[in-house]
Amino acid sequence: VNISSKLLENAVEALASMPGIGKKTALRLALHLLQSDQEDVEAMSNALIDMRKNIKFCKTCHNISDDVICNVCASPKRDQTTVCVVESIREAMAIENTQHFNGSYHVLGGIISPIEGIGPNDLNIESLVSRVKDGKVKELIMALSPTIEGDTTIYYITKQLKDYEVNISTIARGVAFGGDLEYADELTLGRSIVSRIPYKND
């Protein structure tokens, strides 16, 4: 794209640095901002800086928070004995949106991946062990990706906790609800047969 203004060029480049935003989309967004009120552009930009600068991470679960302890960890309405272990903030949000979970979370900040050079010490595993050590956690639900990295992480955490009395479970794996069996991958399909569930005729 041939752009005749250095200022526009810089703005396009800045916008295109975000994932999933190509040069064309960035240009469309920049031209939109150019036609917006200056105040609105400043408000938007400041909201981004403000978030990056001032957001906190919960001391207990490492999820994002405006306070030292997040809403979920601070809530007496949530079951603090059941902790759902997730890779990142995104998964915690996705699970929260299902409205099927009333426990609390623990955000690892990644999963163990030797290829990407991420080891156990790069993750929030020590603080998870501390939470269990404190004796208030009865169950850990491992909600990690069903990949080798996810399984390695679950295995590692389980080993760290072998001396403590805590139930560890993983989220159910199998064919997706509403999905066509024809399109399920062979590994998933094979494993769903092996780990079949007795049918209850209520």
Add this chain to the structure above:
Amino acid sequence: VNISSKLLENAVEALASMPGIGKKTALRLALHLLQSDQEDVEAMSNALIDMRKNIKFCKTCHNISDDVICNVCASPKRDQTTVCVVESIREAMAIENTQHFNGSYHVLGGIISPIEGIGPNDLNIESLVSRVKDGKVKELIMALSPTIEGDTTIYYITKQLKDYEVNISTIARGVAFGGDLEYADELTLGRSIVSRIPYKND
């Protein structure tokens, strides 16, 4: 989407105020910025504010410019006697990218649209008439949308210029290159037959 931080919420809302950015995409972008260096987030935000605050519009053609007169209007390599009239900056860029035009531009800043309450006085038509009056423009190429509004705008401008010696043309209209005739709309197809071009067997 249930978000547990007011700061994140504000950032998502700000990003989602841009066209084509939904709540889900905005959240993805905000979480990306949250994991970026603070300096990078500030650099991006400042690039947007800087653009909005400091960009200038060329006094001659009203295109964006870092100076009083834009690169195209200031260039001795461009044919300043041929002026391509466009609705907005975007179309000027698109034509510039074709590399098939070596003249200069005139950005109207919209087209006449009674429905949207846009009249001739809301557009950069007076300055176009002045450019023609000055006697340096030999041809105006009307590169406006082939719609009623575009045609109305061309008609209005042509009337304003009836006392001056200037050739007025419109960009060619017809079926798109490489397009399948089957999918061309009836109006375009009908008009392409009426305004057929003699075939040259070179």
